[in-house]
Amino acid sequence: MNEVLPQLDELLFSSVEGVLVESVEVTDTAVRIEARTTAGRAACPGCGCWSGRIHGSYLRFPHDLPTAGKLVVVSLRVRRFVCAEDCCPRKTFAEQVPGLTRRFGRRTERLRSTLVAVGLALAGRAGARMTGAFKVPVSRNTLLRLIASLPDPAVAAPRVVGVDEYAQRKGRVYGTVLVDVETRRPVDLLPDREADTLAAWLAERPGIEIICRDRATFFAEGATRGAPQALQVADRWHLWHNLGEAAEKCVYRHRGCLRPTPAQPEQPQEEAEPTASSPWPTGHRFAERTRAKHATIHALLAAGHSKRSVARQLGMTLNTILRFSRATTPEEMFTGQWQSRATRLDDYKPYLDQRWQEGCTNAWKLWEEIKEQGYPRGYASVRDYVSRTLRGKPQPVPATIRPRRHPLDPHPSRRPT
Numbered sequence: 029m030n031e032v033l034p035q036l037d038e039l040l041f042s043s044v045e046g047v048l049v050e051s052v053e054v055t056d057t058a059v060r061i062e063a064r065t066t067a068g069r070a071a072c073p074g075c076g077c078w079s080g081r082i083h084g085s086y087l088r089f090p091h092d093l094p095t096a097g098k099l100v101v102v103s104l105r106v107r108r109f110v111c112a113e114d115c116c117p118r119k120t121f122a123e124q125v126p127g128l129t130r131r132f133g134r135r136t137e138r139l140r141s142t143l144v145a146v147g148l149a150l151a152g153r154a155g156a157r158m159t160g161a162f163k164v165p166v167s168r169n170t171l172l173r174l175i176a177s178l179p180d181p182a183v184a185a186p187r188v189v190g191v192d193e194y195a196q197r198k199g200r201v202y203g204t205v206l207v208d209v210e211t212r213r214p215v216d217l218l219p220d221r222e223a224d225t226l227a228a229w230l231a232e233r234p235g236i237e238i239i240c241r242d243r244a245t246f247f248a249e250g251a252t253r254g255a256p257q258a259l260q261v262a263d264r265w266h267l268w269h270n271l272g273e274a275a276e277k278c279v280y281r282h283r284g285c286l287r288p289t290p291a292q293p294e295q296p297q298e299e300a301e302p303t304a305s306s307p308w309p310t311g312h313r314f315a316e317r318t319r320a321k322h323a324t325i326h327a328l329l330a331a332g333h334s335k336r337s338v339a340r341q342l343g344m345t346l347n348t349i350l351r352f353s354r355a356t357t358p359e360e361m362f363t364g365q366w367q368s369r370a371t372r373l374d375d376y377k378p379y380l381d382q383r384w385q386e387g388c389t390n391a392w393k394l395w396e397e398i399k400e401q402g403y404p405r406g407y408a409s410v411r412d413y414v415s416r417t418l419r420g421k422p423q424p425v426p427a428t429i430r431p432r433r434h435p436l437d438p439h440p441s442r443r444p445t
Contacts, residue, residue: 044128047104059098064105070123072109073131075116083108083120090129092136094163102136104129139164144178147171183208185233186215190263191241191251193221204247209240223250230254242266315358322358329353373409376401380410384418391415 046067053060069080085107092100106129108122128136135143143166146155152168159166186208194205194217204218204226218225227250230236236255240263241247251260262270321342328338339349355361376398383394395403395410 044125047125047128054098057098059095059100060103061092061100062103065107065123065125067123070107070109070121072111072113072116072118072121074118074121075111075113077111077113077116079109079112081110081112083110088129090134090136091139091164093139093142097163099163140174143171144174147175183215185235186210187235188238188240189215189230189236191226191239191247192263193244209238221246223247223253226250227254230258243270318361319358322352322355322361325349325352371409372403372405373413376403377413380413380418384414389414
């Protein structure tokens, strides 16, 4: 075993100095490596002074890259040193192994760099699924935190800068956004839109050659003072905006030159086709709504839509679409609402019409007469027929009854003696 440990040390920590492997334990699910640091001294992170005075030691258990599909945990014993500088606010500090550990880190640096690469390639959810396949499962939030902790990449000094304002609180608080026009990426955000702030930012970057801005006076003044060598141009949006405003003002000034549109001769209106075949009148709201639905449904069907698609688009049931599709004309949809059902009173209506013409207007008496003829129903149906149908028909005046004199008649007839 003693001969194998140096080989494991070289295999596992070949790129790390100051670490000695003491033992390796392999189980069904994990590999546990016991190691310790061997450096004689360490630098204080507060003052940078080197110290070799050991205060104590403790164990750290950072996770490492998996091997053979098994989780690798390093049991690393590190030492705590006493800072040699009396003025340093840190009295003691823990040593860090370059390339292996970092402060408060629960993973080795090589495992951390692998997770960062996965996060940059696949982002949160997909990256979390991929790390599960690597036997180092982490959450999507962990990957996003690792990406957010990365330092900002080095950005070359821009040559063409776009300057515009942005609203932190619309109508009240505004700032300045600066964009690299060549790469189309934001470069910096300024807390306000003052000329002094923009001039100071431009003065720190003498390599700027072109400034693309709008017509704001504070941007013009700041660009002139901060980068006098740069050429100031207007951006494309403001060019089109200015052109539109100029065209609108020109048309408004010459609106009197516009000729009025000549009146079109009135076309004789074609007579509408008679709708006598339809029981519903043209102006009836049910008829107009039904005709509109019939036309819309047949237009969609003629355009190639399926009946289920038409039902989804119009919010109707499939049975309703089927009924409308089978009707060649909208009048076929009016049959059920217009035709009345046959009743027991139909056989007696000619007699009731005849008695009404003879002068009998008492619905109860008419009901008693047809009841003697065998009518099996009650009085209500006769009353409804008289009030709804017979009331509108004229009634002849009997010859034995004289008409009553109007109060304003100048020639009253003599009273009979």
